[in-house]
Structures are given as C-alpha cells and as structure tokens.
Amino acid sequence: MADFDCCIIVDDDEDILVAARLALRGLFREIVTVSSPDKALAAAAGRSPDVILLDANFARGATDAQEGLALLDQLLAADPEAIIVMITAHAGVNVAVDAMKHGATDFVSKPWENDRLVQTVRTAAALRRSRRAAPAGQAASSNGAPLIGSAPAMARVHSLIARAAPTDANVLVLGENGTGKELVARALHDQSLRAAKPMVTVDLGAIATELIDSELFGHVKGAFTDARADRIGRIQAADGGTLFLDEIGNLPLHLQPKLLTALEQRQVTPVGANKAVPVDIRVIAATNMTTTMLRDPRSFRQDLLFRLNTVEIDLPPLRDRREDIPALIDHYLAHYAARYGRTHSTVPPETRAALVHHDWPGNVRALRHAVERAVILAGDAPLTPDHFALLPNEPALRMTTASSAPDLNLDRVERRLVEEALKKHGYNISAAAQELGVSRAALYRRMEKHGL
C-alpha cells in the first residue's frame, strides 16, 4: 500500500526521471513525470500532488537555476501550499539556499542516494498531509497539523510551545518515538518570527554516519573522492530560518564539537573549505534518548547539550495520557473516513474502551496507523477491536515453541520480527532498523503496513 497519492517529477533528463520514478514508486500511488517546464504547471493544477520534485536547471549547460527558480515561483503562486523539493546539481552552493528562500520545502543534490531521496520526499509528503489534515482554526500552528492533547502534561507542552516559539531560544524536544516531536518542532517554527523562512530538517537517524559531516556542513569540490561538486550543507540551507535536528542522539561524538562550534560562532566551514560562512539559524533538536542517556557524557557532550536545551519540552508517552486517546481516535477517524470514502463517524464504546486500555508502545504514530488500517478493513461495518489488530499489552511474543508447529506465514513472521526488534530496542527506530538490516525508511514502511 503506497503511503501517498501523487508525486510529480519535473526534469529534462530522461535518466533522472526514470531513476526517481523507480526510487519513489513504493511511496506514491501515482507518479507523473514531466520533461519540460511548460507542462509542469498544467500537470500540477490537475492533480494537487503531495510533492513536486523539481529540477533546478533545464537549458542544457545552464547552472544558474533561473528556469527552475522561476517555475518554483509559478508553482507556488498557483498553490501556495505546494510542497516542492528542488533537485540541485553541479550548480553553485547557492541554488539550494535560493530555492529554500523562494519557498522550496527541501532539496536533494544529484547524484543522490536512493534512501536519502526517499527519506527527503517522504518527510516532504508527510508535511503536505499534515497541512491538509488540519481543520481550519484547530491548528496548533499556522499551517501544521494540530497537536491534539489536553491532558495536563500536554497542556504544559502547549504552553511551552507558545512561550518558546517567538523567542530565538534553542529547543530540545524529548519523547519516545511517535509522540509528536516533529509536530512540536513544526509548531515552534510556524509560530516563530522565522515562520516565513524555511525549516530545514535533518534526520540524523536516517543518514549513514560517514555522510553526516558533509550533509550538515556541506563540502567543496574535491574535498574527498566522491565530492565531484560543491554541495551546500543543511545548516547553511536553513539560513534565516530554523534547523530541525531530528534524532540528535545519532550525531557521532566526533562531530559534536564541530556542531557546537558552528552554533557558538554562528558560522559553518564546509568540508574541505578554508573559509567559514556566516549563518543565522535557530535550532530545534529532538531525541528519543532518555534523560539519563542524554546526561551521560559518554554518549553526548554536555556542552553541546547545554547549547541545545535552552528550553526543554518533554512529550509524554501516550500510555501516560490515556485521556487524550478518544480525541486522537476521533481526529484520525474523521480524517481516514473522508480519505477512503467511509461512513464511520464514531467508534463503538467497547472498541473505544479497548483502545484506551491499550499501551500504544509506538505512541500516536501507531494509533494513527491502527485507525487507518481499521477504516480500510472494516468497510462500512462497525469498528471492532479486531480491526485495530491490537497486540496484548504485555508482550509474550515467541517465534516458535517446540510443541507448536512453526507459523511460516511470511506476512505474520515479518510483523512479529518487526515488533520484536522494536520492543527490544525500546521503539528506537534507528536501532531496530539496524538490527533488522533495513533502512529506517524501510522499517517505517513495514510499521505502516502492519499497523504498528
């Protein structure tokens, strides 16, 4: 089941169109490729795509991205909510910065790694989805999805967001996977004085360790074997706006002093460059590390922590705020019923009780997936706990026992393995993905598939 509806890819290079289509086909029900700028507007107008992947340069040999930026402006004028990811290439480092300033959501540099392309586009598409999901007036942020929750711990979160957002203070968001850390980051940015500028996300759990340095700080041509062109770092791309460092706990210890220096001196030096570039950013970081792990200097430098956590927002796990579960169910029920053309408007009381009683180790993300799955499976019949495929609260998962024949159903075995890996690693997605031998993005796909 593809996660999103439609992606439009605009590029004059057939090879890029084919490569991008192949890489992204698992994410979208429909992928439309367009090879000339003049057809892009019509393609977008008719479809309301989740993401438009847009090449910066069309005219052969052009590197100044004028055509791409002009088209970016036109697409955004036609749909100010459009989510556009710019494809930048041999162009100077400024193209990515310019694109973000013109309103692009993100950028990918050619040649890309498929996993990274998928991750970037998935994040962008999720942003589009959350913008659409926000009913007018309910949004916690000007254009983000609503952060639902009125339990006392959430009231504190809302109040901290409101107070911290308009300041330039760095914010550290703590919480288990799926508790809404990214949503909080988005709300902070949207309610900040930097809202009109980009929020650039770096998911440190999704980038291979050896690439983090150049991803954050950029590099100059020739800095290392694969550095065939200058590449802008994400810190620089966030200039004027917000840098969201997701899964900051995955920042390798040896790069922590470099980030600290960049934050203190407000400048970055791309790998291989001899000149620093000034940057003006506000940093929001998030992690699922426990406070104890975070305060352990063997895993995290305390001086960097001190820089990042001027304000700390602690998101409670869903099992500690069960009173919010009914509102979350209703919200996602309305959302998915509309999406799949179903008539469900409520969840019967006994089903609701089972959902409130469930521990939700995957937190709100898992609840959201469970509701989507139930809406799909139930058709127009009343929703029962079975439709939500809840696993017992106390895990008693056994692969096989001597007395029972092994269950070799591939789908169920996969679900069990994913579930076991998640539990073993306390729902740390990066660690579970590593143990399973798949990328983080691939693990997310399987979690969604199995409603975990």
Ligand SMILES: Nc1ncnc2c1ncn2[C@@H]1O[C@H](COP(=O)(O)OP(=O)(O)OP(=O)(O)O)[C@@H](O)[C@H]1O
């Ligand atoms: N309070 C909430 N109200 C509505 N939806 C929520 C809430 N919290 C989380 N969600 C939804 O749950 C999903 C996961 O949220 P999000 O990505 O922000 O979590 P996260 O803590 O950043 O997860 P991870 O650590 O795994 O990256 C998203 O689809 C988000 O919209």
